Amino acid sequence: MTIAVLGAGAFGTALAISLAQRGPVLLWARDAAQVAEMRESRRNDRRLPGAVLPEVLTVTDRIEDAAGCDIVLLGVPMQKMGGFLSENAGLLDGKVLVSCSKGIDLATGRGSVALIEAACPGALAAVLTGPSFAADIARGLPTALTLACRTDAPDLQARLSTPTLRLYRTTDTIGAELGGALKNVIAIAAGVVIGANLGDSARAALMTRGFAEMNRLAMKLGARPETLMGLSGFGDLVLTCTSLQSRNFRYGIALGSGSAFDPGVTVEGAATARAVTGLARDHGLEMPIAAMIAALCAQKISVADAVTALLSRPLKEE
The missing domain is CATH 3.40.50.720 (NAD(P)-binding Rossmann-like Domain)
Incomplete structure (x- = not known):
């Protein structure tokens, strides 16, 4: 049919x-x-x-x-x-x-x-x-x-x-869904890094720590780790954090550079960041990158303050 x-x-x-x-x-x-x-x-x-x-x-x-x-x-x-x-x-x-x-x-x-x-x-x-x-x-x-x-x-x-x-x-529907949803949040963050001229090294660090956040929440909600390592997690993260075809990445660049962004373009990561922040709070998880993106999208914090807040977090083991 x-x-x-x-x-x-x-x-x-x-x-x-x-x-x-x-x-x-x-x-x-x-x-x-x-x-x-x-x-x-x-x-x-x-x-x-x-x-x-x-x-x-x-x-x-x-x-x-x-x-x-x-x-x-x-x-x-x-x-x-x-x-x-x-x-x-x-x-x-x-x-x-x-x-x-x-x-x-x-x-x-x-x-x-x-x-x-x-x-x-x-x-x-x-x-x-x-x-x-x-x-x-x-x-x-x-x-x-x-x-x-x-x-x-x-x-x-x-x-x-x-x-x-x-x-x-x-x-593993939970892992597949969360991989696709959470990578959009990290893609916005990667765009902010590039838009703010913080460099490719900073983007690599952001993607790595962002992937750790993705896994933290996904495992808590019952996903399998191998799913996040696959196409719906790691694969999609790499693509959307590195290509201008990604709406979430372009939106992040606009945030980071203080440029205008077409309000008619759907940016799923902005709403997802808000949802993720609530889920992390409910489950007692730390997701600082997602929290900063939610605050940036809501215009509650500046890019400079967001970068300072992330870089001033306590040093820890990887």
Whole structure:
């Protein structure tokens, strides 16, 4: 049956283009005007300039069109995921629902798998995450991602793999979700370092200590250490802390340099930093980098004060 991708942002569009290599795909967008443009031009220049939509990819603004699809990829921003699932539970319950968003829900402190299971208890919940940029996927450049599902799902892995998109599966949904969410916070911090002209050595130190923070929280919440060492953790961290294609990294550069940043661009790491700070407090964990990023994003502290606070922490063993 046809696979549906709900959400025609850059990543959702790119996944739909890649999956169309295997057969028909349905791509849904809420904005009827955007859908009309995409049908006419066979492009999504609003979100993914230059990428061409294959003929087997059907674009619609009618979410009901996904009723006949057994696998549904959710390309909805994390902070809108809970509401979207509740609003469309009647349509989505009983299907295979694959979240393609990275973050932690501010309202509940949950990841996307828990949100799916709460709103659609009859669905099989999974998450697709890892080091990837939409433009690379759309161009057919080799990309490897993690597919996490509480139940081992080799059939789903096979359905969502393409000649240029290689999936590795795991049952550690907590680790996969947290790796994808927490690396965005560290990517903002890495951008702050570069934007403030603190140098590549400082960025390397920041990434290393940030990875330690990621592991600290993930292990506390039940993740497996090998998951964080894989694509959804270490792999995604390296990518987003070193490339200007990363929205979180670019946002951090703007913070560090005092430059303006497009308010229309979704930066999941900003909300995740707030959520992480609360989780760390609840579990008695120290996550100083995440705390500083949450404060910076909320304009409660200056870059200079944040750097001073981190560098003045007590010396300790690694």
